[in-house]
Amino acid sequence: xxxxxxxxxxxxxxxxxxxxxxxxxxxxxxxxxxxxxxxxxxxxxxxxxxxxxxxxxxxxxxxxxxxxxxxxxxxxxxxxxxxxxxxxxxxxxxxxxxxxxxxxxxxxxxxxxxxxxxxxxxxxxxxxxxxxxxxxxxxxxxxxxxxxxxxxxxxxxxxxxxxxxxxxxxxxxxxxxxxxxxxxxxxxxxxxxxxxxxxxxxxxxxxxxxxxxxxxxxxxxxxxxxxxxxxxxxxxxxxxxxxxxxxxxxxxxxxxxxxxxxxxxxxxxxxxxxxxxxxxxxxxxxxxxxxxxxxxxxxxxxxxxxxxxxxxxxxxxxxxxxxxxxxxxxxxxxxxxxxxxxxxxxxxxxxxxxxxxxxxxxxxxxxxxxxxxxxxxxxxxxxxxxxxxxxxxxxxxxxxxxxxxxxxxxxxxxxxxxxxxxxxxxxxxxxxxxxxxxxxxxxxxxxxxxxxxxxxxxxxxxxxxxxxxxxxxxxxxxxxxxxxxxxxxxxxxxxxxxxxxxxxxxxxxxxxxxxxxxxxxxxxxxxxxxxxxxxxxxxxxxxxxxxxxxxxxxxxxxxxxxxxxxxxxxxxxxxxxxxxxxxxxxxxxxxxxxxxxxxxxxxxxxxxxxxxxxxxxxxxxxxxxxxxxxxxxxxxxxxxxxxxxxxxxxxxxxxxxxxxxxxxxxxxxxxxxxxxxxxxxxxxxxxxxxxxxxxxxxxxxxxxxxxxxxxxxxxxxxxxxxxxxxxxxxxxxxxxxxxxxxxxxxxxxxxxxxxxxxxxxxxxxxxxxxxxxxxxxxxxxxxxxxxxxxxxxxxxxxxxxxxxxxxxxxxxx
Amino acid sequence: xxxxxxxxxxxxxxxxxxxxxxxxxxxxxxxxxxxxxxxxxxxxxxxxxxxxxxxxxxxxxxxxxxxxxxxxxxxxxxxxxxxxxxxxxxxxxxxxxxxxxxxxxxxxx
Ligand SMILES: Cc1cc2nc3c(=O)[nH]c(=O)nc-3n(C[C@H](O)[C@H](O)[C@H](O)COP(=O)(O)OP(=O)(O)OC[C@H]3O[C@@H](n4cnc5c(N)ncnc54)[C@H](O)[C@@H]3O)c2cc1C
Ligand code: SF4
Ligand code: SF4
Ligand code: FES
Numbered sequence: 036x037x038x039x040x041x042x043x044x045x046x047x048x049x050x051x052x053x054x055x056x057x058x059x060x061x062x063x064x065x066x067x068x069x070x071x072x073x074x075x076x077x078x079x080x081x082x083x084x085x086x087x088x089x090x091x092x093x094x095x096x097x098x099x100x101x102x103x104x105x106x107x108x109x110x111x112x113x114x115x116x117x118x119x120x121x122x123x124x125x126x127x128x129x130x131x132x133x134x135x136x137x138x139x140x141x142x143x144x145x146x147x148x149x150x151x152x153x154x155x156x157x158x159x160x161x162x163x164x165x166x167x168x169x170x171x172x173x174x175x176x177x178x179x180x181x182x183x184x185x186x187x188x189x190x191x192x193x194x195x196x197x198x199x200x201x202x203x204x205x206x207x208x209x210x211x212x213x214x215x216x217x218x219x220x221x222x223x224x225x226x227x228x229x230x231x232x233x234x235x236x237x238x239x240x241x242x243x244x245x246x247x248x249x250x251x252x253x254x255x256x257x258x259x260x261x262x263x264x265x266x267x268x269x270x271x272x273x274x275x276x277x278x279x280x281x282x283x284x285x286x287x288x289x290x291x292x293x294x295x296x297x298x299x300x301x302x303x304x305x306x307x308x309x310x311x312x313x314x315x316x317x318x319x320x321x322x323x324x325x326x327x328x329x330x331x332x333x334x335x336x337x338x339x340x341x342x343x344x345x346x347x348x349x350x351x352x353x354x355x356x357x358x359x360x361x362x363x364x365x366x367x368x369x370x371x372x373x374x375x376x377x378x379x380x381x382x383x384x385x386x387x388x389x390x391x392x393x394x395x396x397x398x399x400x401x402x403x404x405x406x407x408x409x410x411x412x413x414x415x416x417x418x419x420x421x422x423x424x425x426x427x428x429x430x431x432x433x434x435x436x437x438x439x440x441x442x443x444x445x446x447x448x449x450x451x452x453x454x455x456x457x458x459x460x461x462x463x464x465x466x467x468x469x470x471x472x473x474x475x476x477x478x479x480x481x482x483x484x485x486x487x488x489x490x491x492x493x494x495x496x497x498x499x500x501x502x503x504x505x506x507x508x509x510x511x512x513x514x515x516x517x518x519x520x521x522x523x524x525x526x527x528x529x530x531x532x533x534x535x536x537x538x539x540x541x542x543x544x545x546x547x548x549x550x551x552x553x554x555x556x557x558x559x560x561x562x563x564x565x566x567x568x569x570x571x572x573x574x575x576x577x578x579x580x581x582x583x584x585x586x587x588x589x590x591x592x593x594x595x596x597x598x599x600x601x602x603x604x605x606x607x608x609x610x611x612x613x614x615x616x617x618x619x620x621x622x623x624x625x626x627x628x629x630x631x632x633x634x635x636x637x638x639x640x641x642x643x644x645x646x647x648x649x650x651x652x653x654x655x656x657x658x659x660x661x662x663x664x665x666x667x668x669x670x671x672x673x674x675x676x677x678x679x680x681x682x683x684x685x686x687x688x689x690x691x692x693x694x695x696x697x698x699x700x701x702x703x704x705x706x707x708x709x710x711x712x713x714x715x716x717x718x719x720x721x722x723x724x725x726x727x728x729x730x731x732x733x734x735x736x737x738x739x740x741x742x743x744x745x746x747x748x749x750x751x752x753x754x755x756x757x758x759x760x761x762x763x764x765x766x767x768x769x770x771x772x773x774x775x776x777x778x779x780x781x782x783x784x785x786x787x788x789x790x791x792x793x794x795x796x797x798x799x800x801x802x803x804x805x806x807x808x809x810x811x812x813x814x815x816x817x818x819x820x821x822x823x824x825x826x827x828x829x830x831x832x833x834x835x836x837x838x839x840x841x842x843x844x845x846x847x848x
Numbered sequence: 849x850x851x852x853x854x855x856x857x858x859x860x861x862x863x864x865x866x867x868x869x870x871x872x873x874x875x876x877x878x879x880x881x882x883x884x885x886x887x888x889x890x891x892x893x894x895x896x897x898x899x900x901x902x903x904x905x906x907x908x909x910x911x912x913x914x915x916x917x918x919x920x921x922x923x924x925x926x927x928x929x930x931x932x933x934x935x936x937x938x939x940x941x942x943x944x945x946x947x948x949x950x951x952x953x954x955x956x957x
Contacts, residue, residue: 216883372921551906552863553905555915581912838867839945843871
């Protein structure tokens, strides 16, 4: 008599196992196949093409009614198995019992639903089976319907692309910093995001869902940061969990999945398991390739043959048209690993190989994945790559191929990219001039005016000449930002503006950085350039700042910090002094010092005390003095005409107004101001970055002074008649400096490069431009003029200054 | 090894670090842009700079005081500088950061 085999779950794994079994021995078993879904086996991974409309359900069915009949499989579709009775060797379905000799569990996974309020509202679904797919297709029928997809992994993005293809407004919410973070690194994640945004899909990273809102159906999603996004449909694609409930109830051994041995047997030798529901040697499975290997082993074991399942490396591709990505192996974690990075900004290509002991252990690529399988082969076979290391990244076709071209980022610029911002000259004008015979910089300057004003675009103009003229052009050696790039600071600034690069990942990719995310030299500079040029779009990254600016206090050589509250224009009150004295006592501040900028410096504060001392000073009405910042430090004043017999104007009052206007803005380097009430200059205004000297007829504004390693007198920018005009000119200068200077150049260094005449042109002569500069400064201030102390002393931020854990305490318990 | 849970990966900013107090002194726990974690001594061998306050890039950290760069895998100083920091086993499981307590914790009474 034939033995009885019962299979629970007609999914991709069990379908394949049955094929192998029936092929090997058609008559070994009487087979009963249960499936909770009201249909038989189909190709689940092709649901995405069904969703996008590229395929129909009929096209993705793998086993039809005929097949089951020909092979004598009894189908119980649309019927849940509710219990396994191991003693009686019986499976209990909703419509009755079936006896087994061997049982195969292939229950797959259950989508993970994040436990937020509103998760059960109609219109909130997962993405797992045909019914989910049909619900989505139906939702797209309503004109103007909006979908929110929670989860920016493989499934979520395929759902988003499919919904978009059917005309829905789609927003993807992703908890992590970049998309598909398990398969992609940041650079590839950026390119993927850009491709999806080009399709019109909105992507929000680091978006944590707080609740799903709605009365009797879903209406919106509420994020932790309080934004709400309207939605008619919410698709949760945040992960899967092995479906182990039946196995658990039957007391079969389960860890995260149903544990199986190398022959795919569970802890009960008559029960086998296959697919996503299993756990094999602590490993779970989420892609079909290893499941197909398992299916072979299952068939062999059922026929009492020896077979062993050994998991192999898996690779990932995303089934979204226009998003060409490949990822395999392990490109994170581990000791002594080395990266090879290749970027071609013109084609939007990124490739990264991770190498350990001369073997490739991981590969990520975006944009050009033609070599993916070749690399995948090298990973699986653990091929020693030492001989081809230098050209490895170019793939099999390029073994011995060309080296990287540092000029490719410039060559890739579109014709209308603005190269010279001062004179509005774009790439094609320069290239045309060069082609028409302007073969040196002077000639290009004369003909196009490019680099004829402030000169910061000179490097780019030269690179364009090199690209156009080839070997005929001798490039002068320019200093690149750091080892991560061949571009200079000026090039990077210009390109961030002309290519509208608004994130760090965009800069790394579009400008061809050769490291994954920069280094301590370029990252703070790029972070500054981005926040100065795109105050609204770019979000400041504290982790790209030096410690002083991240902790908002100066680190001292012993690792303690100094705290300097703002004293507007150098003025203080008895109450403020008392509060400072109290804080100094309370936090055992060892040193109290009066600075050269007319402030009081509390030195030697412990890192974990910072939020508390800030709060005390805030409570007394004081804010951060930004003594640590590349930004406005102090405005030093003399007492002026209220008290001094020589005073011509209210120098203290003007100093306070200037400080009120300019504080809080970040700049390429620190900026110090002073206002003196008469030319006797008690506030030393003539050696400051911006210094105002009051005279009877008004205000003399000087800029670009210095009193550090270099000592230099200010140069007269303009004589102003009123306080208002003085403030306007000083503000415009600050903004011009913010927008154009190289990171870590003080104003005097920058002005020496661009020339005072150019600065005058921008601010004194062109009044319209002056006003525009002030407006841009004010826009930036609307975001950046805030007291960092108050933000960081808030109850949910302050604990971050303390240790994450204290293991010395736990032991004492 | 005895793995102990010291907190959620979300408690450390991306490309940042936090400190854990242990019997061998302050240990810096880093989170890279790829969400890997590394644990090392918090003290720079040059002049005791607090490495947890440095800039994290790739799998390296730059000391905030004088810019020595250390590989977080091996603890070895990069480039011309010579020195090494202690490294400790660390891993992330289900979003939780685990450190090896045998090295770091006083023996429980
Ligand atoms: C939209 C989508 C796209 C995907 N794309 C890819 C891809 O590109 N590449 C890739 O490798 N993988 C992809 N996957 C993953 C792949 O589909 C799964 O790895 C594979 O389907 C798992 O097979 P399985 O047989 O273990 O489970 P499933 O195919 O899920 O089958 C399990 C079946 O068991 C049934 N069942 C569960 N419990 C019971 C019960 N108590 N009684 C009766 N029946 C029950 C379920 O209804 C289900 O039909 C994708 C998945 C989805 C959803
Ligand atoms: S600068 Fe002139 S106004 Fe000011 S304190 Fe000195 S002498 Fe008096
Ligand atoms: S002058 Fe030199 S020693 Fe004095 S505070 Fe400035 S940097 Fe330090
Ligand atoms: S203390 Fe770390 S580099 Fe000097």
